[in-house]
Amino acid sequence: MTDCVFCAIVAEDVPSHTVHETPDALAFLDANPLAKGHTLVVPKAHYEQLDDVPAETASGFYDAVHDVVPAVEAAVDAPATTVAVNNGEAAGQEVPHVHAHIVPRFEDDAAGPIHALFRGRPTVSKDEHTTLADAIVDHL
Numbered sequence: 001m002t003d004c005v006f007c008a009i010v011a012e013d014v015p016s017h018t019v020h021e022t023p024d025a026l027a028f029l030d031a032n033p034l035a036k037g038h039t040l041v042v043p044k045a046h047y048e049q050l051d052d053v054p055a056e057t058a059s060g061f062y063d064a065v066h067d068v069v070p071a072v073e074a075a076v077d078a079p080a081t082t083v084a085v086n087n088g089e090a091a092g093q094e095v096p097h098v099h100a101h102i103v104p105r106f107e108d109d110a111a112g113p114i115h116a117l118f119r120g121r122p123t124v125s126k127d128e129h130t131t132l133a134d135a136i137v138d139h140l
Ligand code: AMP
Pocket: 005, 014, 016, 029, 030, 031, 032, 033, 040, 085, 086, 092, 093, 094, 095, 096
C-alpha cells in the first residue's frame, strides 16, 4: 500500500465518500470537515504541488473542481464556497498530494475571506509592484 493517503483513496485501499470521478480526478468528502459537505478534489496521479501537475492533468483537475463546486453548494443549500489549495508545507499543506478544498460558506458562518488568514499587510511601493510583476513575468 502507498504511503500517500490520497493515493490510497484513489486505489480504493482506504475508504472514502467519493462524490465524483473522472479519468484525471477524484472528489471525496473531507474526513474532518470545516463545514458540512466540505469536499476535496485531487488529481488521481500523485503530484505534491500545483506546479508539479502537467498541463493536461491540470485542466482535468480544474474541470472536476468546476463541476463539483455547484453540486456541493446545491447539496447543502450554500450560497457560496471557499475554494482553496494549501500549496506547500509553509502554506499549511499537510497531505503532500495536490488537493483543492471546496468548503460550503454561509453569510453568518463568521469564517471570513481568505484575506483573514493574514493579520498584517506589507507596504508595497509602486516601484516594488513593478519589480514584482516583472519578476513574475520573467518566470512564466
Ligand atoms: P491540507 O492541510 O490542505 O493538506 O488538508 C488535508 C485535508 O485532508 C484535511 O482537511 C484532512 O481532514 C483531510 N484528510 C486527511 N485524511 C483524509 C482521509 N482519509 N479522507 C478524507 N479526508 C482526509
